[in-house]
Amino acid sequence: MFPYKIKEDFYYVGVNDRKTELFERIIPIPYGVSYNSYLLVDEKVVLFDTVEMSFADNAIEKIKIALNDKKIDYLIIHHLEPDHTSGIKIYLNEFPEMQIICSKRAKDMLDGFYGISDKIITVDDNSELSTGKHTLKFIYAPMVHWPEVMMSYETTEKILFSADAFGCFGTLDGRIFDNFIDPSIYDKYIEEMYRYYVNVVGKYGVPVQSTMKKFEGLQINMICSLHGPIWIDSRESIFKLYDRLSRYEGEKGVVILYGSMYSNTEKMAEVVARGAYEANAKVILHDVSKSDISFMITDCFRYSGLIIGSPTYNGTIFSKVQDILERLELRGLKNRTFGSFGSYTWGGIAVRQLNEFSEKMKWDTVGSVEVKQSMKISDYQNFYNLGRSVGEKVAGL
Numbered sequence: 001m002f003p004y005k006i007k008e009d010f011y012y013v014g015v016n017d018r019k020t021e022l023f024e025r026i027i028p029i030p031y032g033v034s035y036n037s038y039l040l041v042d043e044k045v046v047l048f049d050t051v052e053m054s055f056a057d058n059a060i061e062k063i064k065i066a067l068n069d070k071k072i073d074y075l076i077i078h079h080l081e082p083d084h085t086s087g088i089k090i091y092l093n094e095f096p097e098m099q100i101i102c103s104k105r106a107k108d109m110l111d112g113f114y115g116i117s118d119k120i121i122t123v124d125d126n127s128e129l130s131t132g133k134h135t136l137k138f139i140y141a142p143m144v145h146w147p148e149v150m151m152s153y154e155t156t157e158k159i160l161f162s163a164d165a166f167g168c169f170g171t172l173d174g175r176i177f178d179n180f181i182d183p184s185i186y187d188k189y190i191e192e193m194y195r196y197y198v199n200v201v202g203k204y205g206v207p208v209q210s211t212m213k214k215f216e217g218l219q220i221n222m223i224c225s226l227h228g229p230i231w232i233d234s235r236e237s238i239f240k241l242y243d244r245l246s247r248y249e250g251e252k253g254v255v256i257l258y259g260s261m262y263s264n265t266e267k268m269a270e271v272v273a274r275g276a277y278e279a280n281a282k283v284i285l286h287d288v289s290k291s292d293i294s295f296m297i298t299d300c301f302r303y304s305g306l307i308i309g310s311p312t313y314n315g316t317i318f319s320k321v322q323d324i325l326e327r328l329e330l331r332g333l334k335n336r337t338f339g340s341f342g343s344y345t346w347g348g349i350a351v352r353q354l355n356e357f358s359e360k361m362k363w364d365t366v367g368s369v370e371v372k373q374s375m376k377i378s379d380y381q382n383f384y385n386l387g388r389s390v391g392e393k394v395a396g397l
Contacts (some may be wrong), residue, residue, distance in 0.1 A: 002038065003066040004176050006230060007222070008158050009134065011039040013047075013062040015055040017170035023083075026230065027199050027294045031192060031370045032171035035083060036226045037060075038161065039066050041153075042071040043132025047091075047098065048152065048161050049084050049226060056087030061096050072098040074121075074129070076136075078163040080109045084226055088114060101129070105138060105148035123150075139214050141165065143207035145200055151211075158221040164200065164213070166238050167227030168193035170272035179233045189229060193238075196227065197245050198298040202331040208246035212239070248334040250304030252394050253282035253385070257296060259289060259308035259318035264343050265309050265372045268383050271375070272307055272341060275387025281305065281395050288320040297327050305394035306336045306363070307387065308354055317353050325357050333361065340368040341383060345385050348372070366390050 004012040014036035023029045035051040038060055045067065049061045063072075072095045077085065080102075092098070099119045102110065110116045123129070133253035139151040144165050152161040169192040175181045181189065201208065223231040223238065231238050254276040258269035269285060277283045283302065287295045300306055309323040317325070340354040353372040358365045366389045369382045 001343075003062040006038070006176065006224075007159065009041055010157070010159070011041070011062075011066045012176050012230070013037045013039050013059055013066065014172075015051050015058050016173070017052065017055065018171055019054075027169075027195075027197050028292055029169045031169060031188065033169050034172045034227055036224065036228075040131060040134060040225055041065055041066060041068075041070060044130075046074045046076060046129075046131055046136070047072050047095075048076050048224070049078055050075070051085050051095060052083050053090065054088040054090075056090040056375075060091065071095065073131075075100050075150060076161075077102040077106055077110070078151060078161060079226060080106050080113065081146060084115070085113065092116075103138075103148050103150045105142070109148055125150075126310060139211070140216075141207070141211040143204045144211050144285050145204050145207075149168035152219075152329060153218060158219045159224060160215075160218075160220045160222070161224045162226075163265075164226050164229045165208070165391075166193075166223050166231060166242060167225040168196045168229075170228060172229060176230055178216070178229045178231050181229060190241075191243065193228065194245070194302055195294055195298045197226070197242070198301045198331070199294045200250045202245070202297075202301060205246040205248060205332065208242060212246070223298050229279070244306050245301060248301070248332075250284075250336065251302055252305075252390050252396075253284065253303030254307060254394055255296075255299045255303050256283065256307045256309070256387070257288055257300075257321065257324060259311065259313075260287070260309075260322040261308065261311060261313070261318070265311050265341075267369075268341050268343070268369075268375050270385040271380055272309070272339075275384040275389075276305070276307070276391035277387075279388045279391030279395055281391035283391075288318070288324060290312035293323060293327060296324060297331070298330060299330075300324075300336075304335065304337055307339040307341070307390055309341040309349040310354060311342055312348055312350040315347065315349055317350045321350075321354075328338060329357075329361065335364040337360070337363045337390055337393050338363040340365075341385050341386060342370050343373065343375070346375060364393075366393055
C-alpha cells in the first residue's frame with residue numbers, strides 16, 4: 001500500500017504478483033514475480049514505468065501517497081511489454097497531465113498496443129532530461145530483449161533504471177534491496193535471474209554485449225530493474241553474471257539430459273553421471289519427461305558440459321529431447337563440450353542426429369555411445385568413460 005523511499009527523492013512504487021503461475025503463459029514462476037515501477041519527485045515529477053493491469057490500482061495508491069498532491073509531469077516507458085504497460089490507460093486516467101517519454105520505436109508500439117498517440121515525447125540515444133536537482137541520460141538498448149527498449153541513467157545518485165535487464169523472477173516480500181535479503185534466500189534470486197535471463201533474454205547475447213559496452217565509464221551505484229530486487233551490494237557480480245551469460249561462457253559443470261520410455265536410457269544416464277562425477281565435475285541430471293524445460297535450458301546455459309541421451313523413437317529423436325534441441329538452437333547456445341548416448345530397437349538414428357545437431361551448433365563433441373535394445377555389463381565402461389571424458393574436459397584435467 002505504501003511507497004518505499006529508496007533514495008532522496010526516489011520511491012519504489014511497484015507490486016508483487018503471487019497469482020500468475022506461468023510467466024508469458026509458458027514459464028513456471030513458483031516464487032511469483034514483481035513488476036517494478038519507480039517515482040522521482042523533483043521540480044519535475046517522473047514516473048518510471050507502469051505495472052500490469054491487474055495491479056495498477058495498488059501501484060497508483062502508492063504513487064499518490066508519495067506525490068503528496070503534486071502532479072506527474074512525465075512517464076518514462078523503458079519497455080513496452082504488456083507486463084509493464086497493460087495498465088497504462090488506468091494511469092493516464094488518473095494522471096491525465098503527464099506526458100510519455102519513450103524511444104522512437106516505442107512510439108509506434110504504443111499506438112499498436114493501446115491506440116495511444118498523443119502527448120508522446122521521443123528521445124534519442126544519449127539525450128538528457130533535467131528534472132531540477134537530477135538529470136536523466138537515456139540509453140538505447142535495442143533487443144534487450146525487445147527492439148524499443150531503452151534505459152535511464154540518473155547522473156547524481158548514479159542509478160541505472162535498466163528495463164528488463166538484470167531482472168529476475170520472485171516476489172520481493174518486503175526485501176526491496178539486495179542487502180536486505182537473508183543469505184539463506186539470496187541464492188534463490190540468483191537462480192531465478194539465471195532462469196529469467198535464459199528464458200526471456202537468452203537469445204540476444206550480442207545485443208546484451210553491445211548495451212553493456214555503453215556502461216563503460218559510468219559509475220553505477222544502484223541497478224533498478226523492472227523485475228526483482230534493487231541491486232546495490234551485488235551490482236558488480238550481477239554485471240559479471242550478465243557478461244558471462246551473454247558470451248555463452250559456462251561454469252564448470254556437466255548437464256545430463258535424457259529421455260527414456262522404459263528406463264533403459266535412464267540406466268545409461270546414471271552410469272554417464274557417475275563417470276562425470278568421478279572426474280570431480282558438478283553434475284546436474286534431468287529426465288526431460290519430468291523436469292520443466294525452462295529449468296533444463298537454464299542449466300544448459302549455466303554449465304559448459306552437456307551430455308544428451310535419447311532412444312530412437314518413431315525413427316528420430318525422442319520428442320521431449322527434440323523440444324530441448326529446438327530451444328537451444330533458438331537461443332544460439334555456443335561453446336559447449338558435448339557427448340551423446342542412446343539406444344535403439346531395430347534402427348539406430350537418435351545418436352547420429354544428436355551428433356549432427358552438435359556439429360550444427362559448432363560444439364566440441366567428445367564422444368558418443370549407442371547400444372541396441374539395452375545396456376549390457378560389457379557396455380558399462382563405455383558409458384562411464386563418456387561421462388568421465390566430458391567431466392575431465394570441463395574440469396580442465
